Amino acid sequence: MxxxxxxxxxxxxxxxxxxxxxxxxxxxxxxxxxxxxxxxxxxxxxxQETGLQDQNLFRFNLYTFGKQVDIRQQQEVDETLLRNIPGVADAVVINQVPLSGSGDSTSFNLKPSPQQSQSERAAFFMADEHLLNTLGVKLEEGRNFTAADVVYSQYYDKNAAVALVTRQFIDGLFPAGDGLGQTMYLGDIPLKIIGIVAPMKGPWLKDEKPDNVVLIPQVEGVAFKRVLVRTEAGRRDEVMQQVAPVLLASESERVVSNIKGVDELLATYNxxxxxxxxxxxxxxxxxxxxxxxxxxxxxxxxxxxxxxxxxxxxxxxxxxxxxxxxxxxxxxxxxxxxxxxxxxxxxxxxxxxxxxxxxxxxxxxxxxxxxxxxxxxxxxxxxxxxxxxxxxxxxxxxxxx
Structure with a gap:
C-alpha cells in the first residue's frame, strides 16, 4: 500500500x-x-401466472344484422354449434375477454347504494353457466352456476342474484374470511357469493389488483357479441379455421371477425x-x-x-x-x-x-x-x-x- x-x-x-x-x-x-x-x-x-389456459383460448366478435333473428335463441344455437366442433372444450358469449387490455370493472360493496360501507374494486365477466369451464379455472369452494342462475336481460332490465369470486377479491371485501355465502352489492343490486374460484387474472395485468375478479351469470341480448372458446391442447388453430363457416352456415346475415388467440391479445397488450x-x-x-x-x-x-x-x-x-x-x-x-x-x-x-x-x-x-x-x-x-x-x-x- x-x-x-x-x-x-x-x-x-x-x-x-x-x-x-x-x-x-x-x-x-x-x-x-x-x-x-x-x-x-x-x-x-x-x-406472471395468469391462471388461464392462454394457449388454448381464442376469442372472436359476432355481429348479427338480420332483422328477423331472435338474438337469444340464435345465441343458444351458436354456443351449441361451437361446442360440437371437434376439438372444442367449451364456449360462451361473454361481455369482455380476459388478458385483452379491455374490460369492465366496478366497486362491489357490503351495503346497497347510497349507504357507505366496505368496498372492493374488481373486473367482472358476465356469461352463462359454461363460463368457468370455458376459462379453464377450477372451483375451490362452494358451487358453480347452474342454468337456473343465469339471467338473460335486455339492456340490464334483469339482474343476476349470485356470483363467483376469486380468493384475493373476497379476502379484500371480507377480511375476516367469512365471505362465502355472504351478500355483496353492485350498486343496489344484491349478489350472493356462492363460490370461490382459483386465482385468475382479469382483463388488465397492469391493474393495481389484477386478481380481483367477479363472475356473474348474466347474458345481454344484443346484436354484437364477444365469444370466448377453449379448445383441447394443440387444436386451437384447427378450430379457429372452422368457426366462421360453421356459424355462417347457421345464419348468414351476420359477420364473424377478429378471431384471435388470447395469448396473441396478451402479447399485444405487453x-x-x-x-x-x-x-x-x-x-x-x-x-x-x-x-x-x-x-x-x-x-x-x-x-x-x-x-x-x-x-x-x-x-x-x-x-x-x-x-x-x-x-x-x-x-x-x-x-x-x-x-x-x-x-x-x-x-x-x-x-x-x-x-x-x-x-x-x-x-x-x-x-x-x-x-x-x-x-x-x-x-x-x-x-x-x-x-x-x-x-x-x-x-x-x-x-x-
Missing part, C-alpha cells in the same frame, strides 16, 4: 481525465442499476413492456462498453505519458508484477470513487422514477450487483494496458527523447 501516495499524486497531476472517468463510472452505475432493476421488474410482470425491456438492455450494454473503453483509454494514455517513469522504476528493481499492480490499483481508486458517487446518484434517480413514473423503489441488491459488475469490468478493461506497461524494458529510462 506504499504505492497509494504516488498513485494519488499522479492522478492529481492528470486530474481532468480521472475526474471525467469518475463521473462516467458514476453515471453508468446509476443508470445500469436502475435499468437492471426495471428490466427485472418487467420480466417478473411478463412471466408489447410496450417488452420493447422497453429490450431498449434498456441495449442501453446497459452500450453504457458498459463506453465505460470500458474509457477506462482502457485512460490507462493507455497514462502508460504512454509515464513510459520513462515506468522504465526508471524497472531499472531501480521494480518487477513486472509491481507495475501491473500499480495500474490495477490506480484504476481501483478511480472506479471506487466513481461507484461511491454512482450509488448516491442511483438512489436519487430511483426516487425521481418512483415519484414521477410510479415505479417501485430500487432494491439495494441491484446497486451491489452493479458495483461488482462494473468493478470487474474495469479490472478487465485496464488489464491489457497494465500488462503492456509491465513489458516496458528498464533501458527505456536511459533513452533520449
Amino acid at each position: 506504499s504505492e497509494l501516495r504516488p498513485i494519488f499524486n499522479a492522478l492529481m497531476r492528470g486530474k481532468t481525465g480521472a475526474l471525467l472517468l469518475i463521473m462516467q463510472v458514476a453515471v453508468t452505475l446509476a443508470i445500469v442499476s436502475n435499468a437492471a432493476f426495471i428490466i427485472n421488474d418487467r420480466l417478473t410482470y411478463l412471466h 408489447s410496450q413492456d417488452k420493447l422497453m425491456s429490450n431498449m434498456l438492455l441495449v442501453l446497459i450494454c452500450v453504457l458498459l462498453l463506453v465505460t470500458a473503453l474509457g477506462i482502457s483509454g485512460l490507462a493507455l494514455f497514462n502508460v504512454g505519458r509515464r513510459t520513462r517513469q515506468i522504465g526508471t522504476r524497472r531499472a531501480l528493481g521494480a518487477k513486472k508484477s509491481d507495475i501491473l499492480r500499480y495500474f490495477l490499483l490506480e484504476n481501483s481508486l478511480v472506479s471506487i470513487s466513481g461507484m461511491i458517487l454512482g450509488s448516491i446518484l442511483a438512489l436519487a434517480m430511483s426516487d425521481v422514477l418512483m415519484r414521477h413514473y410510479s415505479l417501485p423503489r430500487l432494491d439495494n441488491w441491484f446497486i451491489l450487483y452493479s458495483l461488482c459488475g462494473i468493478y470487474l469490468m474495469g479490472m478487465l478493461a485496464v488489464y491489457w494496458p497494465a500488462l503492456r506497461a509491465a513489458q516496458i524494458a528498464p533501458s527505456i529510462a536511459t533513452r533520449n527523447v
Whole structure:
C-alpha cells in the first residue's frame, strides 16, 4: 500500500481525465442499476401466472344484422354449434375477454347504494353457466352456476342474484374470511357469493389488483357479441379455421371477425413492456462498453505519458508484477470513487422514477450487483494496458527523447 501516495499524486497531476472517468463510472452505475432493476421488474410482470389456459383460448366478435333473428335463441344455437366442433372444450358469449387490455370493472360493496360501507374494486365477466369451464379455472369452494342462475336481460332490465369470486377479491371485501355465502352489492343490486374460484387474472395485468375478479351469470341480448372458446391442447388453430363457416352456415346475415388467440391479445397488450425491456438492455450494454473503453483509454494514455517513469522504476528493481499492480490499483481508486458517487446518484434517480413514473423503489441488491459488475469490468478493461506497461524494458529510462 506504499504505492497509494504516488498513485494519488499522479492522478492529481492528470486530474481532468480521472475526474471525467469518475463521473462516467458514476453515471453508468446509476443508470445500469436502475435499468437492471426495471428490466427485472418487467420480466417478473411478463412471466406472471395468469391462471388461464392462454394457449388454448381464442376469442372472436359476432355481429348479427338480420332483422328477423331472435338474438337469444340464435345465441343458444351458436354456443351449441361451437361446442360440437371437434376439438372444442367449451364456449360462451361473454361481455369482455380476459388478458385483452379491455374490460369492465366496478366497486362491489357490503351495503346497497347510497349507504357507505366496505368496498372492493374488481373486473367482472358476465356469461352463462359454461363460463368457468370455458376459462379453464377450477372451483375451490362452494358451487358453480347452474342454468337456473343465469339471467338473460335486455339492456340490464334483469339482474343476476349470485356470483363467483376469486380468493384475493373476497379476502379484500371480507377480511375476516367469512365471505362465502355472504351478500355483496353492485350498486343496489344484491349478489350472493356462492363460490370461490382459483386465482385468475382479469382483463388488465397492469391493474393495481389484477386478481380481483367477479363472475356473474348474466347474458345481454344484443346484436354484437364477444365469444370466448377453449379448445383441447394443440387444436386451437384447427378450430379457429372452422368457426366462421360453421356459424355462417347457421345464419348468414351476420359477420364473424377478429378471431384471435388470447395469448396473441396478451402479447399485444405487453408489447410496450417488452420493447422497453429490450431498449434498456441495449442501453446497459452500450453504457458498459463506453465505460470500458474509457477506462482502457485512460490507462493507455497514462502508460504512454509515464513510459520513462515506468522504465526508471524497472531499472531501480521494480518487477513486472509491481507495475501491473500499480495500474490495477490506480484504476481501483478511480472506479471506487466513481461507484461511491454512482450509488448516491442511483438512489436519487430511483426516487425521481418512483415519484414521477410510479415505479417501485430500487432494491439495494441491484446497486451491489452493479458495483461488482462494473468493478470487474474495469479490472478487465485496464488489464491489457497494465500488462503492456509491465513489458516496458528498464533501458527505456536511459533513452533520449
